Amino acid sequence: MALLRAFIRTARMARNTSPLAAGLPGDDEMLLDAPDERLAPALVAAGRGEYEVAAKLLATTREAAEWEDRDRYATRLAAFARSRPEWFALWRYAAPHDPDALLVKAELAVCQGWESPARAELLRQVAPLITTAAEADPRDPAPWRIALDHARGTNAPHTEFEELWAEAVRRSPHHYGCHVSALQYLSAAWYGSHRECFDFAERAAQDALPGSLVQALPVRAAFAYLTEESGRCAVPRERLDAAADLAIALSQEYAPADPWPAQVRNLLTYVLIRLERWEDALAELRRIGPYATSFPWDRISDDPLGQFLELRDGVRLEVAARTPFKLRRAQPPRPLSDHGEPAHPGDH
Known part of the structure; x- marks a missing residue:
């Protein structure tokens, strides 16, 4: 019986795994951390040592108050600057007071500080960079997301965290990046507990706007x-x-x-x-x-x-x-509709 059960299991896998590949890209089609159509040209230009496309991209997000995009793009640009710093050095030299360059500079400094065994000490030294980025555009919540990450790395007490959190939500009550940083601070791995983490997450999700990643x-x-x-x-x-x-x-x-x-x-x-x-x-x-x-x-x-x-x-x-074993050939699943549900034959 054990051998039969093993055979049936193997038969089910052999018969059903191929149809279940429907709707899944091939291994060679998968992309890791692919940039969107706005960020990709900025990264390509930065790879050539040019900063102007990145500067224009972040300036556009700031002027249009696209805070979610701005935060994501600044994070990706800072990560790129860690391995390819030449273009960013040119940007800082050409426009040392540019609010967008200051934001990337603060993000980059905090990321570099996190990697050191002397993390807390190094992060405390870069605090003025975050302050400068925040003052460059008082509307922008992204520096306050960086400040929340900074607080976690410098062992900041809850009172300081709450002050930073208040500043962040005052600028953007539903900013996803700020919420993620706050959730990390409140997690059991850092300065909170699982209960505190879940309570915060569930309250935020309940208050979130429709479709918000919060x-x-x-x-x-x-x-x-x-x-x-x-x-x-x-x-x-x-x-x-x-x-x-x-x-x-x-x-x-x-x-x-x-x-x-x-x-x-x-x-x-x-x-x-x-x-x-x-x-x-x-x-x-x-x-x-x-x-x-x-x-x-x-x-x-x-x-x-x-x-x-x-x-x-x-x-x-x-x-x-x-999947139950069937003598007839298994039918592949219907493709997903634009809303992520199985499409019906009449859908267009």
Whole structure:
């Protein structure tokens, strides 16, 4: 009987895994941390040693108050400047008081400080750079997101964190990056607890605007809990499932293969895998399309794209193993509609 069960399981995998590949890009089509159509030209120009395209991009986001895009782009540009600093040095020399260059400079300094064994001391030294970036445009919440990251790295007390948080939300009450930084500070791995982390995430998600990525904060809290090694303060399974359900609903509001929610979708997939919700994980992998992101896979592997592809194959096998054996040829799943649901024959 054991041999028969093993044979049936293998037969199910062999028959069902191929159809389950429908809607999933091939391994060679996957992209890791792909920039969007606005950021890509700035990175290409920076690779040639030119800063003007990046400067114009950030100036546009500042003038249009596109704070979410501004924060993301500044983060990516700072990361690029760590490995290719020439273009950024030219920008700082040409426009030392440019609010956009000051923002990237503050982000870059904080990122570099985090890598040092003397992290807290080095981060305290770069505090004036954050202040200068914040003063360059008092409307901008991005320097306050950097300040929240800085507070976490310098062991700042809750009173200081609360002051920074108040400044951040005064500028942008629903800014996703600021919420993520605050959630990290309140996590059990830093200066809070799982309960405090979940409470903050759920309140923020409840108050979030329709379609806002802030609705994904509970699934970030779930990720923090699932990756906490100590296992202190057990979180009920119902709370974890509710966080995943909310993130699934959010993901369905965006078109499949949309790069904007890609990181949230990758994070959600990780949580669904940990919760062994295989069908939901496979559906989310289809919504991800070709957009893999380093986070969260770099938390468990030095090869985030390879880890993503390996787990994607594992999800397909798990779903295949649970699909009833049928004599007729298995039908591939219908493609997803623009809202992430299976498309019907009459859909156009």
